[in-house]
Amino acid sequence: MITAGIDMGAKFIKVLLLKDGEIMAKAQEMAGFEPVEAAEKAFSKALSESRLSKEDVNAIFATGAGRKAAPFAQDSITEVGAAARGVTHSHPSVRTIIEVGAEEGRAVKCNEQGKVEDFAINEKCAAGAGSFTEAMSRALEVPLDEFGRISLTSSKSIPMNAQCAVFAESEVVSLVHAKTPKADIARAVHDAIASRIVSMVRRVGINNDVALIGGVSYNPGFVDSLNRGLETTVIIPENAEYTGALGAAIVAAERNKND
Amino acid sequence: MAEYKTEPLKCWNKAKELRLKYYKDYQEAHKKGGIRWTGGAWALDAVPAGLGRDVYNITGEPYGASIAFDKKFSLECMEATEAKGWARDLCSYMRNYWGSMYLNKFAFGGEYPEPDFCYQDHICCSHAKWYQHVAEYKKTPYFCVDVSVGPYNELDENRLMFVVNQLHEAIEWMEKTTGRKYQDELLIEAVENECRSTSTWAEICCLNMAKPAPLDEKTMYSLYVHGTLAKHKKEVADFYEELRDEVKYRVENNIAALPNEKCRLMSDTQPPWGFLKVFRYLEKYGAISIGSLYTFGLIGIWETKPDGAWGPRTTPMQKGEKITNRDQALRILADWNLSKPEWQHFYDPDLKTEMMLQIVKQWKLDGVMLHLNRGCEGLTCGIMENRLGIAKTGTPIMTFEGNMGDEREFDEKQVMTRIDSFMETLGLQMMTV
Numbered sequence: 001m002i003t004a005g006i007d008m009g010a011k012f013i014k015v016l017l018l019k020d021g022e023i024m025a026k027a028q029e030m031a032g033f034e035p036v037e038a039a040e041k042a043f044s045k046a047l048s049e050s051r052l053s054k055e056d057v058n059a060i061f062a063t064g065a066g067r068k069a070a071p072f073a074q075d076s077i078t079e080v081g082a083a084a085r086g087v088t089h090s091h092p093s094v095r096t097i098i099e100v101g102a103e104e105g106r107a108v109k110c111n112e113q114g115k116v117e118d119f120a121i122n123e124k125c126a127a128g129a130g131s132f133t134e135a136m137s138r139a140l141e142v143p144l145d146e147f148g149r150i151s152l153t154s155s156k157s158i159p160m161n162a163q164c165a166v167f168a169e170s171e172v173v174s175l176v177h178a179k180t181p182k183a184d185i186a187r188a189v190h191d192a193i194a195s196r197i198v199s200m201v202r203r204v205g206i207n208n209d210v211a212l213i214g215g216v217s218y219n220p221g222f223v224d225s226l227n228r229g230l231e232t233t234v235i236i237p238e239n240a241e242y243t244g245a246l247g248a249a250i251v252a253a254e255r256n257k258n259d
Numbered sequence: 260m261a262e263y264k265t266e267p268l269k270c271w272n273k274a275k276e277l278r279l280k281y282y283k284d285y286q287e288a289h290k291k292g293g294i295r296w297t298g299g300a301w302a303l304d305a306v307p308a309g310l311g312r313d314v315y316n317i318t319g320e321p322y323g324a325s326i327a328f329d330k331k332f333s334l335e336c337m338e339a340t341e342a343k344g345w346a347r348d349l350c351s352y353m354r355n356y357w358g359s360m361y362l363n364k365f366a367f368g369g370e371y372p373e374p375d376f377c378y379q380d381h382i383c384c385s386h387a388k389w390y391q392h393v394a395e396y397k398k399t400p401y402f403c404v405d406v407s408v409g410p411y412n413e414l415d416e417n418r419l420m421f422v423v424n425q426l427h428e429a430i431e432w433m434e435k436t437t438g439r440k441y442q443d444e445l446l447i448e449a450v451e452n453e454c455r456s457t458s459t460w461a462e463i464c465c466l467n468m469a470k471p472a473p474l475d476e477k478t479m480y481s482l483y484v485h486g487t488l489a490k491h492k493k494e495v496a497d498f499y500e501e502l503r504d505e506v507k508y509r510v511e512n513n514i515a516a517l518p519n520e521k522c523r524l525m526s527d528t529q530p531p532w533g534f535l536k537v538f539r540y541l542e543k544y545g546a547i548s549i550g551s552l553y554t555f556g557l558i559g560i561w562e563t564k565p566d567g568a569w570g571p572r573t574t575p576m577q578k579g580e581k582i583t584n585r586d587q588a589l590r591i592l593a594d595w596n597l598s599k600p601e602w603q604h605f606y607d608p609d610l611k612t613e614m615m616l617q618i619v620k621q622w623k624l625d626g627v628m629l630h631l632n633r634g635c636e637g638l639t640c641g642i643m644e645n646r647l648g649i650a651k652t653g654t655p656i657m658t659f660e661g662n663m664g665d666e667r668e669f670d671e672k673q674v675m676t677r678i679d680s681f682m683e684t685l686g687l688q689m690m691t692v
Binding site for chain 1: 646647658680
């Protein structure tokens with residue numbers, strides 16, 4: 001059986017094709033102002049990569065912030081459910097999943113079957129999401145892909161006092177004017193996001209193994225800060241940003257089998 | 260295919276009419292030579308009833324909630340309050356009320372009806388300052404009762420008398436302020452009515468233990484409100500008895516609030532009044548909110564029965580106790596009100612967790628939804644401890660942010676997404692019609 005998962009994220013649309021539990025292809029497009037078009041493009045790319053046609057796909061499920069707008073999806077599951085199923089598929093020992101995307105941070109507690117037992121989502125706060133790192137990298141005039149790396153070269157802990165991503169930008173500017181090395185500021189930013197995330201994770205409990213998914217998992221600076229905050233080492237699944245799409249494809253296969 | 264039969268409440272229109280009559284009576288009180296007073300819904304409202312049968316009150320919280328339901332007017336009120344320099348994180352009922360006052364607009368039409376006096380008790384910081392400001396702004400006499408005597412399980416004679424003595428003072432003050440002679444028999448009648456209405460409301464809530472539940476929480480809001488308006492009035496006590504009889508009939512005949520009840524939940528504190536649609540959204544999953552500590556315990560007065568279950572508190576009349584004098588009436592009134600469940604957790608969030616878990620167990624619930632209500636410091640105090648305490652028992656629980664009275668602080672899409680995730684956790688899928 002071949003199924004597809006479409007993750008209609010706030011910033012990126014990810015599509016994954018699954019055959020009998022094995023990943024066949026994946027593709028992504030920037031959501032932009034035309035997420036439906038972007039989803040169609042990503043889907044076509046994934047089909048092309050696997051040399052399949054749309055008719056070969058038995059079921060398509062969507063997830064993500066824009067899941068209700070996903071084209072040609074038969075059904076959808078929430079990001080929380082998708083994350084749990086996606087991660088435990090490849091890492092069955094995981095019991096706590098942290099997902100940090102562009103706009104949301106989530107913590108999910110699950111059992112060995114990937115069933116969600118509890119969850120927490122950041123409320124009205126961008127300071128615990130990927131947009132914050134982007135804003136701070138712009139404030140520091142450091143490319144985003146460099147931002148994480150340079151923070152690893154710092155060994156200094158500078159507390160960021162601002163509770164808010166918007167105010168934190170002014171704080172970064174003040175630190176720059178005080179001649180604080182960029183590496184130290186970058187580390188301070190990552191520590192600040194990590195502390196918000198850790199605080200949220202504590203609401204559902206930190207139970208090993210802990211996995212980290214979402215776009216921000218590619219930021220080594222953030223990962224380092226998070227590991228220190230959690231006092232554990234997080235597992236980052238391969239292709240972490242596709243975990244939601246994987247979870248949706250897995251559930252599509254299960255529900256299609258039962259039908 | 261519906262699993263259970265359902266039908267509208269027969270007394271629904273009466274509930275609506277009673278509520279509108281309450282506000283109309285307040286508005287027109289002066290035309291008939293009557294008295295208007297304003298204060299909170301917790302303000303021991305049986306006391307001013309002794310001034311005569313033409314005494315009408317407007318309780319601030321239901322009024323603030325009514326304004327919140329009208330998003331356009333609420334925004335006007337909020338902006339008027341902010342224009343006066345008040346912070347946006349203050350009690351949103353209070354801000355709605357003040358806005359109505361500043362704009363001189365009554366939510367039910369016409370101008371803001373000027374009260375003859377303000378009478379309030381200090382259940383929280385906001386309530387304390389709310390009517391102080393109204394009194395200063397409107398140059399209206401103001402009496403307040405300090406009720407911070409601790410939780411009911413610690414109530415002793417000294418603490419009770421601390422409140423009772425103030426109520427005695429309140430009566431003397433009301434006589435001086437209004438020039439009227441106080442009538443103890445009217446106080447006694449009001450206290451008896453209050454005991455009857457609040458005990459009966461608890462009885463109605465108990466009937467929701469039935470599966471399928473005869474009432475859903477959104478409907479209950481339109482019914483419990485009478486207890487927040489005038490629980491001391493005979494018409495409210497009589498209405499609740501009529502409602503109780505109808506709900507009993509629904510239970511006996513398996514008439515459901517939700518024809519496809521699959522999952523039973525409870526909520527927590529005040530809802531986001533401008534977005535009560537969240538309760539209808541739950542129903543798309545076959546989930547019903549059967550009530551909350553708020554709907555049960557703000558108006559309902561309860562006691563623990565010999566078998567450990569929660570049940571309506573036995574009224575003095577049911578015990579055969581006859582109220583014969585002012586002091587006895589005030590003692591009963593104070594004790595009765597201080598036992599209110601919703602009051603207890605102002606002192607300790609663990610008390611709230613215990614009460615909520617009692618409801619989960621007794622009403623056989625599948626989960627809990629907590630409204631992180633930015634509009635109420637009192638009822639939100641300790642709410643994350645509540646979450647932790649409930650989650651520790653393995654009871655599924657979710658939170659969502661919002662504001663009971665300020666719709667600007669409610670993100671509808673975000674909340675619906677949270678609900679979707681929670682429903683999925685409970686194994687529910689949206690039902691196709």
